[in-house]
Amino acid sequence: MTESSASNRDTAVVVRDLVKSYGHATAVDGISFEIRRGETFALLGPNGAGKSTTIEILEGYRDRTSGEASVLGQDPRAAGRDWRARLGMVLQSSGESGNVTVREQLSHFARMYPHPRDVEETIAAVGLTEKASTRIKALSGGQRRRVDVALGVIGRPELLFLDEPTTGFDPEARREFWELIRSLKREGTTILLTTHYLDEAAQLGDRAGVIAGGRLIDIGAVDEIGGAAARTPLVRWSDASGRHEQRTETPTELVARLHAETGGELHGLEVVRPSLEDIYLGLVASAGSSDAVRTSASPEEVAA
Numbered sequence: 001m002t003e004s005s006a007s008n009r010d011t012a013v014v015v016r017d018l019v020k021s022y023g024h025a026t027a028v029d030g031i032s033f034e035i036r037r038g039e040t041f042a043l044l045g046p047n048g049a050g051k052s053t054t055i056e057i058l059e060g061y062r063d064r065t066s067g068e069a070s071v072l073g074q075d076p077r078a079a080g081r082d083w084r085a086r087l088g089m090v091l092q093s094s095g096e097s098g099n100v101t102v103r104e105q106l107s108h109f110a111r112m113y114p115h116p117r118d119v120e121e122t123i124a125a126v127g128l129t130e131k132a133s134t135r136i137k138a139l140s141g142g143q144r145r146r147v148d149v150a151l152g153v154i155g156r157p158e159l160l161f162l163d164e165p166t167t168g169f170d171p172e173a174r175r176e177f178w179e180l181i182r183s184l185k186r187e188g189t190t191i192l193l194t195t196h197y198l199d200e201a202a203q204l205g206d207r208a209g210v211i212a213g214g215r216l217i218d219i220g221a222v223d224e225i226g227g228a229a230a231r232t233p234l235v236r237w238s239d240a241s242g243r244h245e246q247r248t249e250t251p252t253e254l255v256a257r258l259h260a261e262t263g264g265e266l267h268g269l270e271v272v273r274p275s276l277e278d279i280y281l282g283l284v285a286s287a288g289s290s291d292a293v294r295t296s297a298s299p300e301e302v303a304a
């Protein structure tokens, strides 16, 4: 077996030096990453970072300015209907609003795929059983978003693109959605997810890439991103002199020492392990501050 056929078998998405410019503005500025088959990859970043542009290029809906992209072994620019039938897409703003019922819409889409999922099971999986006979235009915003998700998975896709899938979901619906995604993962579906809910990325993602200003600023396993130092636990407590905090790899030891020193209850004691959201915010803030140095400091300021 050649190396390229082995890597095709193991890799669902390859992006190399991808660039997308709109006139003089560069939305995606040379990003590279791979998604292995069966993996859930979370693409994270602030508004305008370039996430949707990247996803739309991979879906074949947007042309790229330069760089390479391969999705299920094909260049999305040239791929056809058979390729598209292997993909599932929940676009950022599809907002289904038809005059047909939930069941009719899903049945219609199911007929477009060679091996669709069962319509009633899919409706149940997105929590819309009671609304199956309701016209889509009469659903709430969050319920319509659930229809988008159902339409994205009805074709039993090999690769599922989820662009902010749970926007507008109530907390219970978000947890039901996570269960649906976990069952798709168990079936081997490869997933590319963008979300502003960092707990969602932490729950579902195997690996994550963080982009800011069109550039990839970090990539790695969800529980390793940002590096070990960013994950160091933080101990906070109060005493007569005020509030204190200290980062330490050995929080138990620190708490024991403080307890021995004070000889009593430690007021306001907290041991905090930084969440993915804390780590993400730190990464994006430091990317922003290095951009600021690069773009706004005068030569004198830099020399100083």
Ligand SMILES: Nc1ncnc2c1ncn2[C@@H]1O[C@H](COP(=O)(O)OP(=O)(O)OP(=O)(O)O)[C@@H](O)[C@H]1O
Binding pocket: 022, 025, 026, 027, 045, 046, 047, 048, 049, 050, 051, 052, 053, 054, 092
């Ligand atoms: N059709 C377009 N014409 C010009 N600029 C565009 C176009 N589409 C997107 N952009 C710009 O490209 C940049 C990246 O946008 P993109 O939608 O990819 O960001 P995003 O990371 O998905 O943001 P969000 O989290 O808000 O969805 C933004 O600055 C946006 O204004």
